[in-house]
Amino acid sequence: MTLNDNDRSIAAFAMLAHATVHWFELAIPIFLVVWLETFEISIAAAGVVVAAGYLLFGVGALPAGLLADRYGPKRLVLACLVGMSLSFATLALATSIYAIAVSLILWGITASVYHPAGLALISTGVEERGTVFAWHGIAGNLGIALGPFAAATLLLALDWRVVAVALAIPGALATLYGLRARFDPTAAVADDDGSATDGSSDALSAGEFVSNSRTLFAGPFLLVFAVVTVVGLYYRGVLTYLPELLNGLPALAVIEPPAALEELSLGDYFYVALLVAGMAGQYVAGKLTSRVSVARGLVVVFVGLAIIAVAFVPVSAMGIASILLYCTVLGFALFAIEPFYQEAVAVYTPPDGRGLSYGYTYLGMFGLGSLSIALGGFLLDHATMAALFATLAAIALLGAGIALKLLVGPAPGSESASTESTAAADD
Missing domain, CATH: 1.20.1250.20 (MFS general substrate transporter like domains)
Structure with a gap:
């Protein structure tokens, strides 16, 4: 089956955001070699700094999922794109490895938002979920391949601080595209039982979080x-x-x-x-x-x-x-x-x-x-x-x-x- 207009709009937005997340994620190790020389630190110390960002990339997914249910997935994805782009741009201002750590931690926190929010958007807004999940994954793989390639290529000719800012530009462009995107985030479930979230729910209090979690895992x-x-x-x-x-x-x-x-x-x-x-x-x-x-x-x-x-x-x-x-x-x-x-x-x-x-x-x-x-x-x-x-x-x-x-x-x-x-x- 072909995708309808709503499916295509959600797919384009989610694919662009997914590629951007992994564009940033896999570019970080390329910078690691430069930071070792610039700040004269050990590999172990640099590894801890990078690991901190990656750890929050995973740990932050749970609170991000809660926020997606409360405020709606599109808002969260846009916040993710803005946060990642700004975090990478602030690398250019770093004067120590501690400043690098702060930027990477901020990147990890904001990047963690994407997967629960973006996948929730596809699962509730797209009729042809399987097809869109497939294209969504392919877009992520493109980001995985292109991020380190772009970083390594630009570093051959430019200072790493300039490269960090340059890599943030696609994130800014993705944000602008997302602001113009129009779609129904609950089109695939709105007619089922009226239980689909549109981001207007004020649930997810501490008690309801525990209750909802128990329901899920039961x-x-x-x-x-x-x-x-x-x-x-x-x-x-x-x-x-x-x-x-x-x-x-x-x-x-x-x-x-x-x-x-x-x-x-x-x-x-x-x-x-x-x-x-x-x-x-x-x-x-x-x-x-x-x-x-x-x-x-x-x-x-x-x-x-x-x-x-x-x-x-x-x-x-x-x-x-x-x-x-x-x-x-x-x-x-x-x-x-x-x-x-x-x-x-x-x-x-x-x-x-x-x-x-x-x-x-x-x-x-x-x-x-x-x-x-x-x-x-x-x-x-x-x-x-x-x-x-x-x-x-x-x-x-x-x-x-x-x-x-x-x-x-x-x-x-x-x-x-x-x-x-x-x-x-x-x-």
């Missing part, structure tokens, strides 16, 4: 939250260390890059190929969400990720073509799971709590999921590469088990229907 969302956390553990665990592991493979060390690109290794190119393949994975999976139950899709992709993790060690000893094929398959599967878990949140939660639901979702994805970074570093330092990928395979199988329980459980909405029937009988 139902199938508990399993959805567990699934998303497992996705985060696998995602951070593999993507954090894969570039370093690829660059250390003997098969990739035999070919030197062109002189103009001597700072990059073949492993970096393969990593880019993985991200490009991820765009295809998101598109295909997004289309499948309208044809396959989300729980079934999650089981299949998790099993695939487990097999892919086990295959890394033997494939790493093969030739360049095999390794490139492996990266392509991994990227496709790793990002194919995103439309399925995003759709699962939309299927297994009520419309008026969608912002809260996505807040918890990205608390699990980016917050709890980041624990695998420490675990992966420990395994690589004190065990072997095989131990890391065996652990990732076990994590994926755990996800498959949780998704299987979701698959064989009650159909979406049956709990609410049962509750309503019981309440009617009591009346």
Whole structure:
């Protein structure tokens, strides 16, 4: 089916914002090398500064979800774009690593708003959710690839402070576009039961937050939250260390890059190929969400990720073509799971709590999921590469088990229907 005008308007706004979030997110590590030299600090100290921003990027998702339910997702997304752009622009004024830390913390806080607000907007405003989730994910991957590329390219000719301001310009342009965008944020649910939020609710007091959270986790969302956390553990665990592991493979060390690109290794190119393949994975999976139950899709992709993790060690000893094929398959599967878990949140939660639901979702994805970074570093330092990928395979199988329980459980909405029937009988 083709998208209607409202779907297209929401899709364009959300895709632009999503790409901008990841544009900033992946540009930060490029600046890290410059900051080490400029402020003469240790790698450990710089890592703590960067980690602070990334941590808040995940932790802030939960309160952001609450704000999305109260004030409406569009306002929150616009605030996110403004905040990220200003935070990056203030980097140019930094005179110490402490000032850098303040800017990155502000970026993390404002960036954390996007995922719960943007996904809530799609889930309540878009009729063809699967298709839009797919394009939305592809836009995020474009930001992931273009952000570091733009930062690295501009730093070849410009001072890093000028580059920081230059990178903030797309965020400002996205804000201007968003201010002009017109759409109905509740078009997909407004006719269901009148429970869709339009941002006018004054709920979400402390007591209602606890009550709404209990309601969410008393139902199938508990399993959805567990699934998303497992996705985060696998995602951070593999993507954090894969570039370093690829660059250390003997098969990739035999070919030197062109002189103009001597700072990059073949492993970096393969990593880019993985991200490009991820765009295809998101598109295909997004289309499948309208044809396959989300729980079934999650089981299949998790099993695939487990097999892919086990295959890394033997494939790493093969030739360049095999390794490139492996990266392509991994990227496709790793990002194919995103439309399925995003759709699962939309299927297994009520419309008026969608912002809260996505807040918890990205608390699990980016917050709890980041624990695998420490675990992966420990395994690589004190065990072997095989131990890391065996652990990732076990994590994926755990996800498959949780998704299987979701698959064989009650159909979406049956709990609410049962509750309503019981309440009617009591009346």
